Amino acid sequence: MHEHCPSCDLRYEVEPGFFYGAMYISYAFTVGIMLVGGIFVFNVLNDPPAMGYVVPITIFSLIMVPFNFRTARVLFIHGFSGISYNQDSIKK
Numbered sequence: 001m002h003e004h005c006p007s008c009d010l011r012y013e014v015e016p017g018f019f020y021g022a023m024y025i026s027y028a029f030t031v032g033i034m035l036v037g038g039i040f041v042f043n044v045l046n047d048p049p050a051m052g053y054v055v056p057i058t059i060f061s062l063i064m065v066p067f068n069f070r071t072a073r074v075l076f077i078h079g080f081s082g083i084s085y086n087q088d089s090i091k092k
Contacts, residue, residue, distance in 0.1 A: 012073075014081050019073055021080060026072035033061055033068075 004011050013019065037057040045052055077083060 010083065012077060014083075018081070019076060022072040022076035025075050026068045029064075029068045029072060030061055033057075033064055037061070 002012070034057050037060050038053055041048065041053050041056055
């Protein structure tokens with residue numbers, strides 16, 4: 001993730017440790033992924049043994065880490081930083 005916006009040079013991390021709150025959003029995404037994955041595995045494989053749940057859900061959760069990381073930060077910065085998008089500040 002860029003430290004500054006390439007268009008307006010805004011520093012994304014408002015204060016040190018600002019994005020620690022994004023971990024809660026990422027946690028919620030991961031829980032949702034695991035719930036949906038568990039329901040999917042249950043319906044497709046007709047209630048497999050425990051490792052039949054653990055392996056596919058873990059693999060899919062690890063694949064989704066980059067998505068979770070970036071999306072959680074974007075949602076956190078839009079929700080809690082007070083920064084708003086100004087289209088007039090775009091460098092040309």
